[in-house]
Amino acid sequence: MDQNIPQELVEAGRGYENLFVPALFKQWTKHLIEAADIREGSHVLDIACGTGVLARHALSRTGPSGRVTGVDPAPGMLAAAKEIEPSIDWILCGAESLELSDKTFDSVISQFGMMFFQDRQKSAGEMFRVLKQGGSLAIAVWNSVEQNPAYADIIAVLQDQVGTAAADALRLPYSLGNTDEVTAVLENSGFSGVSVETKVEPARFPSSRHMVEAELRGWLPLFDIFLSEAKINDVLIESDRTLSKYAESSGEAVFPTSAHVITARKD
Ligand SMILES: C[S@@+](CC[C@H](N)C(=O)[O-])C[C@H]1O[C@@H](n2cnc3c(N)ncnc32)[C@H](O)[C@@H]1O
Numbered sequence: 001m002d003q004n005i006p007q008e009l010v011e012a013g014r015g016y017e018n019l020f021v022p023a024l025f026k027q028w029t030k031h032l033i034e035a036a037d038i039r040e041g042s043h044v045l046d047i048a049c050g051t052g053v054l055a056r057h058a059l060s061r062t063g064p065s066g067r068v069t070g071v072d073p074a075p076g077m078l079a080a081a082k083e084i085e086p087s088i089d090w091i092l093c094g095a096e097s098l099e100l101s102d103k104t105f106d107s108v109i110s111q112f113g114m115m116f117f118q119d120r121q122k123s124a125g126e127m128f129r130v131l132k133q134g135g136s137l138a139i140a141v142w143n144s145v146e147q148n149p150a151y152a153d154i155i156a157v158l159q160d161q162v163g164t165a166a167a168d169a170l171r172l173p174y175s176l177g178n179t180d181e182v183t184a185v186l187e188n189s190g191f192s193g194v195s196v197e198t199k200v201e202p203a204r205f206p207s208s209r210h211m212v213e214a215e216l217r218g219w220l221p222l223f224d225i226f227l228s229e230a231k232i233n234d235v236l237i238e239s240d241r242t243l244s245k246y247a248e249s250s251g252e253a254v255f256p257t258s259a260h261v262i263t264a265r266k267d
Contacts, residue, residue, distance in 0.1 A: 009076030012218065017051040017080050019205075019214055025050075027201040028111055028140055028259060029057040035138035035197070035263045036107040041065040045105045045130060047095045047123075048072055048113020052081035055088050058109065069105075071098060072113075095123035103132045111140040112259075115176050124189040131266040137191060143198060143258035144177025150203070150255040153242045154212060161235045162227065169223040170215060179260050191264035200258050208243035208253040209236060 032054055038044055038061045046055040049070030059068045072078055073094040082090050093099045095110075096119045108127045117123045127137055145152045151170065159167035176182055179196045186194045205211040216232050227235070246255040 005075045005079050009074075010079045011076075013051055013074070013076035013078075013080030014083075015214075015218065016077065017053075017084070019210060021051060021053045023205045023211070024203045024257065025112065026053050027203075029054045031197075031199055031261045032109045032111055032138045032140055033057050033061055035261050036109050036136045038062060038107050038109075039066075042106040043067045043104060043132075044069070044107045044109060045098075045100070046070045047098075047108060047110040047127065048116070049081060049090070050074070050077045050113075052085055052088060052090070054109060054111050055081070056085050058107075059085065059088060069100070071095070071100075094118075095126060097122075098126045098130055100130045102129050104130050105135060106132055107136045107138070109138050112142065112173070114139055114141050114182065115173050120181065121185045121188060124185040124191070128189040128191060128266055133266060135266045137186070137262075137264045137266070139182065139262045140259050141176040141179070141182060141262070142174045143260060145171055145174040147177065147258040148174060150211075150243065150246055150253070150257075154215065154239055157235060157239045157242055161238055162225070162231065165223065166220055166225050166227075169220055169225060176260075179262060182260075182262055186262070186264050190266070192267045194262065194264040197261045197263075198258060199261060200256050203253075203255055203257045205253045207251050208239060208246060211253055212236060212239045212243070 038058050040063045042062045044058040049055050049072045052070050055068050055070040069089040071091045071093050078090045095117045108131055155167045155170045183194050246253045248254055
């Protein structure tokens with residue numbers, strides 16, 4: 001898989017693993033593992049696995065008698081995932097069309113990917129298809145941006161300094177804050193017992209600059225928004241001011257994040 005992947009994509013994957021995973025994502029894996037009731041020997045699929053933080057936690061539960069598979073359409077993410085944990089099966093594909101057999105997994109888990117799926121109904125159908133009868137599903141999606149105030153602050157700065165397209169790009173991860181849509185697509189796909197629990201976990205970045213700069217240089221370009229160095233500087237000066245309320249004496253930026261953990265069963 002790794003040989004033909006452009007080096008900058010692999011570097012971007014490693015960058016995600018080193019900055020975003022410890023700051024924002026690692027603290028959520030325990031909720032998904034618990035909600036999906038992953039046990040020794042389980043066969044588990046992590047959809048939108050990124051660099052694999054959730055899949056690795058699942059593997060630590062299933063032990064060698066289990067089996068963990070991670071899927072993601074971003075080759076740089078999967079290359080970084082494979083460097084860290086070669087014993088997981090990493091498969092390059094999107095949630096809408098899983099290259100996996102019917103009724104293969106005891107649990108399907110996915111954290112912070114569903115907002116980006118192009119066809120959520122089709123993705124939910126694929127989750128249902130690959131689960132065994134009696135299998136469990138656990139998905140995490142961010143709560144609304146209003147319930148994630150540090151990101152609401154950055155979005156306000158972007159709206160003011162750059163414009164609506166940039167602000168909307170940062171709003172996308174919070175677009176499933178109202179869980180009616182996810183609940184409906186899961187029920188339409190045949191899932192039973194769909195239930196939602198809303199949880200709060202702290203995020204901890206080395207500094208607010210690390211956090212904002214990663215969004216400006218790493219996230220906005222995915223939407224074809226490329227800022228000049230002067231504009232990046234303006235945004236950072238303004239966001240330093242706005243985010244100073246989250247700064248600890250160490251310089252770290254620490255703030256609460258809120259997400260929904262949605263569980264369901266294939267009866
Ligand atoms: C915010 S990251 C979350 C990654 C990982 N689950 C974690 O917790 O670190 C979102 C992931 O969704 C993936 N993604 C985007 N579109 C997707 C799709 N259609 N199907 C599956 N994954 C997708 C991205 O490539 C990215 O790795």
